[in-house]
Amino acid sequence: MADKTFTESLEKLQKAASEIGRQTTSLEDSLRLFDEGMKEAEFCKSILDSAEQKIQLYVNGEVKDA
Numbered sequence: 001m002a003d004k005t006f007t008e009s010l011e012k013l014q015k016a017a018s019e020i021g022r023q024t025t026s027l028e029d030s031l032r033l034f035d036e037g038m039k040e041a042e043f044c045k046s047i048l049d050s051a052e053q054k055i056q057l058y059v060n061g062e063v064k065d066a
Helices: 006-021 027-059
Strands: none
Touching: 006 027
16 A cells, blocks of 8 residues: 555545535445544544654754754
8 A cells, every 4th residue: 555645644534524424425334434534533643643752852852953
């Protein structure tokens, strides 16, 4: 599987949420979309957590500019 970006994952999450909100989406499809959305949300959270850790290193002076 090709590497995906934060933006791509966020767009998939937003699309899943939009589809779930439609009245014409079946329960089965809603559950599948929810599962896919949760995976995308977890991926986005991991990227944000990593970015936060890097920022903290800079804020704490543990990393010097190259």
